[in-house]
Amino acid sequence: xxxxxxIVGLNHRTTPVALRERLAFPEAALPAALGHLKAVPGVHxxxxxxxxxxxxxxxxxxxxxxxxxxxxxxxxxxxxDVERSAFAEHLYLHQGRDAVRHLFRVAAxxxxxxxxxxxxxxxxxxxxxEAASAGTSGSVLHKAFHRAFAVAKRVRTETGIASKAxxxxxxxxxxxxxxxxxxxxxxxxxxxxxxxxxxxxxxLKARGTGDILVTTRTFDHAVELAREFDGTxxxxxxxxxSLKLADIVIGSAGAADYLIGPSVVQEVLRARKQRxxxxxxxxxxxxxxxxxxxxxxxxxxxxDDLARTRANNTGEREREAVRAEAIIESEVERFWRWLGGxxxxxxxxxxxxxxxxxxxxxxEKALATLQDQAPRYRALLDALTSSIVNKILHAPLASLxxxxxxxxxxxxxxxxxxxxxxxxxxxxxxxxxxxx
Numbered sequence: 088x089x090x091x092x093x094i095v096g097l098n099h100r101t102t103p104v105a106l107r108e109r110l111a112f113p114e115a116a117l118p119a120a121l122g123h124l125k126a127v128p129g130v131h132x133x134x135x136x137x138x139x140x141x142x143x144x145x146x147x148x149x150x151x152x153x154x155x156x157x158x159x160x161x162x163x164x165x166x167x168d169v170e171r172s173a174f175a176e177h178l179y180l181h182q183g184r185d186a187v188r189h190l191f192r193v194a195a196x197x198x199x200x201x202x203x204x205x206x207x208x209x210x211x212x213x214x215x216x217e218a219a220s221a222g223t224s225g226s227v228l229h230k231a232f233h234r235a236f237a238v239a240k241r242v243r244t245e246t247g248i249a250s251k252a253x254x255x256x257x258x259x260x261x262x263x264x265x266x267x268x269x270x271x272x273x274x275x276x277x278x279x280x281x282x283x284x285x286x287x288x289x290x291l292k293a294r295g296t297g298d299i300l301v302t303t304r305t306f307d308h309a310v311e312l313a314r315e316f317d318g319t320x321x322x323x324x325x326x327x328x329s330l331k332l333a334d335i336v337i338g339s340a341g342a343a344d345y346l347i348g349p350s351v352v353q354e355v356l357r358a359r360k361q362r363x364x365x366x367x368x369x370x371x372x373x374x375x376x377x378x379x380x381x382x383x384x385x386x387x388x389x390x391d392d393l394a395r396t397r398a399n400n401t402g403e404r405e406r407e408a409v410r411a412e413a414i415i416e417s418e419v420e421r422f423w424r425w426l427g428g429x430x431x432x433x434x435x436x437x438x439x440x441x442x443x444x445x446x447x448x449x450x451e452k453a454l455a456t457l458q459d460q461a462p463r464y465r466a467l468l469d470a471l472t473s474s475i476v477n478k479i480l481h482a483p484l485a486s487l488x489x490x491x492x493x494x495x496x497x498x499x500x501x502x503x504x505x506x507x508x509x510x511x512x513x514x515x516x517x518x519x520x521x522x523x
Contacts, residue, residue, distance in 0.1 A: 096143030260290035281339025338374030
């Protein structure tokens, strides 16, 4: 059986979210769906990867990829109760090396909406575990997914693909580390209750900041938000006098004019004995007068500054992605040799066995015609015929080992047809990759 890898799916680049939602598999539906998928003609092993950004069927197949792909397409339509015409044009199909490459790129988050994000790897592990539990994965998908997990780890270890923040909130939080050596003793003040400022506060809290002060025009909102962060609410009218407590100030309040200007900050700095302050202005119109940035020991970043930093970080991730792609290419070849070896090893064994059986049969016939069957003649003829067979088989077997597991995966099938072989896996044979 010639095995191949096939991926049929759609993602955030090919399909609008409204359609992705209709085709997504709820977690509870996966066990039954996997069983139905395994029943598709030509599908020998299968897994379903379903996230907010993609729905992909990963299958080990024995058959034509177009025919099997059509069966998988029909499966998606039946399982999710969506007309094929509604999603067919959005589907992509990856076969063979391309399928392996795609699987590895997805695991390494090179195919994600945000390059380097870590969530997809955890999702892949969960969905492969579902397939393993449902009994729809086998030796090929086991190897493919676990190799993908190892590739993702290697990419994160050997490149800086995830080293720079690329969301505005995480960029803002990361910038605080350029001002302060540690955040453990730093106090954060939220001015306003905008969603972006809340995200920044969560990032900072995750990084170990100290107290969080919250002030909004409506004190009840400040109390509610402060409770969420285990912080302290501050009446809005006490904003200026409370600033001296804050090392990091995040603004996201709606206001027609600046809420904080240079004169207020100068007084605050005197009260703080010139200890540095970091202002993150996430409001439009802005909450903080940009002239504050001219004061010593004060650092102000607005949305444009954050966007520029984010663009620089994104560019750096993209440069690191080039290095990641090179790692993936080498790993694709490694996996492909292993997959090709699944066909090559039994073929080599079967070819050797068949030729050896012919040699033994013909040797016995020749010996039977000899009047003098002295052991020395038997040994001589045995060595002679063995040598001839080994010399004849040397080139074909070398070609099978070299090309059958790499550039010409159909070579083993051709050899089996030419020699009319029924390959068997020898007892105790090892994984071809382990023989390297």
